[in-house]
Amino acid sequence: MPSQIKVDEIKNxxxxxxxxTNTFKGQTTAGSIAVQGEGTATTNLQQGLTKAWGxxxxxxxxxxxxxxxxxxxxxxxxxxxxxxxxxxxxxNYCVTGAxxxxxxxYVRHSQTYSTAAFKMTINERSDNSLVDADYVGFDLAGDLx
Numbered sequence: 001m002p003s004q005i006k007v008d009e010i011k012n013x014x015x016x017x018x019x020x021t022n023t024f025k026g027q028t029t030a031g032s033i034a035v036q037g038e039g040t041a042t043t044n045l046q047q048g049l050t051k052a053w054g055x056x057x058x059x060x061x062x063x064x065x066x067x068x069x070x071x072x073x074x075x076x077x078x079x080x081x082x083x084x085x086x087x088x089x090x091x092n093y094c095v096t097g098a099x100x101x102x103x104x105x106y107v108r109h110s111q112t113y114s115t116a117a118f119k120m121t122i123n124e125r126s127d128n129s130l131v132d133a134d135y136v137g138f139d140l141a142g143d144l145x
Contacts, residue, residue: 051093052084053139058122058132068140075119078130083117086144091115093142100135104128115145 012018024045026032033045052068061074063082070085091113097105099122106121120138124131 047143050139051086051088051142051144054082054137056080056082056136056138057134058136059134061132076130077132078122079119080122080136081117081119082138084115084140088115088140089143089145093140095120095138095140097136097138099133101133103131103133103136105136105138 034042035045037043054066054069055064063072068085069082071083073081095118099105104123104125122133
């Protein structure tokens with residue numbers, strides 16, 4: 001049987017409740033750590049994290065900043081693909097986003113999701129034409145490979 005340490009409180013030498021570590025792993029299920037949420041609810045730490053996010057300028061084209069996006073491709077006005085640094089485990093993920101200047105953001109439903117990338121369009125709200133936007137924000141939730 002492995003050694004166990006059982007305590008009620010852990011404080012650092014300054015008396016603060018701060019724990020520094022490089023890795024957390026689930027004890028009974030690898031990759032699964034339950035976290036106390038609001039009230040009595042718990043949430044799964046890994047499932048509750050955003051797996052990728054990006055801030056794209058599609059007018060002068062380029063990723064301003066991002067997490068887990070390796071690159072972005074400009075196909076034409078309002079049509080772009082972003083590629084993940086770390087692939088998704090499957091295509092059952094969710095992308096949400098928004099465009100600036102009265103533009104709507106869409107994930108291309110005509111294209112099947114890929115575990116490596118997704119294609120997006122940005123449309124003018126008034127006539128639904130494809131347009132670029134100075135700000136396009138998006139994030140991704142799902143399981144990493």
